[in-house]
Amino acid sequence: MMKLTPWFLLIIFLSWGQTGAQPKLEVPGGEFDFGYVPHSSTVVQQFWFKSVGTDTVKIERIRTGCDCATFTLERDWLAPGDSMKVGFYWDSKRRVGPMNRKPTIYSNIEGTPYQLNFKGTCATHPDKYYPVTVKPYRFEFSVLPTLAIDSIEFKLINQSDTAFTIKAVSYPIDECQLAIPEAVGPGEEVRGFAKINPAYLDREFKQSVTLQFSTSEGAHHRVTIPIKRKIFSKE
Numbered sequence: 001m002m003k004l005t006p007w008f009l010l011i012i013f014l015s016w017g018q019t020g021a022q023p024k025l026e027v028p029g030g031e032f033d034f035g036y037v038p039h040s041s042t043v044v045q046q047f048w049f050k051s052v053g054t055d056t057v058k059i060e061r062i063r064t065g066c067d068c069a070t071f072t073l074e075r076d077w078l079a080p081g082d083s084m085k086v087g088f089y090w091d092s093k094r095r096v097g098p099m100n101r102k103p104t105i106y107s108n109i110e111g112t113p114y115q116l117n118f119k120g121t122c123a124t125h126p127d128k129y130y131p132v133t134v135k136p137y138r139f140e141f142s143v144l145p146t147l148a149i150d151s152i153e154f155k156l157i158n159q160s161d162t163a164f165t166i167k168a169v170s171y172p173i174d175e176c177q178l179a180i181p182e183a184v185g186p187g188e189e190v191r192g193f194a195k196i197n198p199a200y201l202d203r204e205f206k207q208s209v210t211l212q213f214s215t216s217e218g219a220h221h222r223v224t225i226p227i228k229r230k231i232f233s234k235e
Contacts, residue, residue: 023109024053025078027116032170034120034210035222036129037092037099038137043208043224045088045118045170051078058108068093069101069118088118089206095122120224131160132184132213134223139194139209143202143231151195154225156211158184164213166190169222172207175200176227180211196229205229 029047037043051057057078062071072087090101098121105114123129126137135155142149158164165183180192194209207227214220 021055022053023051023055023057023080023107025057025105025107025109025114026050026052027105027114030114030116032118032210033222034090034118034208034224035212036123036126037120037224038126038226039092039094039096039122039124041138041226042089042091042206042228043120043210043226044090044172044206046172047086047088048083049078049086050083051080053109054080056080056108060106060108062103062105064101064103066101069103071103088116090118090120092120092122096124097122126223129223131158131162131221132164132223133157133159134211134225137223137225139225139227141196141227141229145232148201150201151193154192154194155189156181156184156192157189158187161186162215164215167212167214169210169212171209172205172227175205175207175229176209178209184213194227200229202231203229204231 027047027049029045032045034043059073059076064070068091070089072089074084078084092099098119100119103116105116107114135157139152141152156166163183163185166180168178168180171178175197177195177197178192181190184190208224209227210222210224212220212222
């Protein structure tokens with residue numbers, strides 16, 4: 001019977017460790033319903049890529065199916081236990097009706113590529129959303145030669161006989177401060193407030209906020225408000 005030396009055992013152990021290491025990816029927030037979306041606008045979902053395996057995740061490419069949808073990535077790899085904030089940017093263009101994107105993440109992970117799911121409904125007259133109307137339905141912050149628009153007050157108008165609780169299920173925490181009431185009663189009008197954070201006063205960006213309106217019975221619907229920050233030159 002052959003006697004195994006300590007060095008031989010070490011080589012076997014290291015080889016097993018390399019073979020047993022497996023990359024694994026989790027994407028909380030990779031499925032999202034934007035609800036009603038204005039056409040000809042960009043909506044955004046910020047979420048996380050999380051490396052939960054025992055080896056580095058290497059992202060080879062992400063296919064969205066069209067040039068209307070793009071991602072922002074800090075890098076194309078994640079060490080075990082690491083995470084990375086990701087932005088999904090979706091231009092609704094002039095669509096009307098339901099829309100859906102299923103971006104696919106190709107990586108060094110064995111098996112079926114990771115698939116995400118984003119959906120919404122484009123409307124030509126988003127100021128007529130029912131049962132709750134949002135006015136304005138776009139937040140356009142700007143810096144003009146003689147004026148800076150850094151804050152916006154908006155209305156939430158309940159045009160039904162049902163009360164709704166209000167929750168922001170997605171909004172750009174880094175870029176904006178958002179103040180919204182907790183509920184809107186039947187036939188009631190309430191007001192909210194959006195303001196640019198100081199660190200972003202001199203930056204241009206596109207983002208969005210998604211509001212969810214829910215009844216006491218658990219039914220709900222969503223509305224997404226595009227946010228744009230534009231700085232105009234003095235020249």
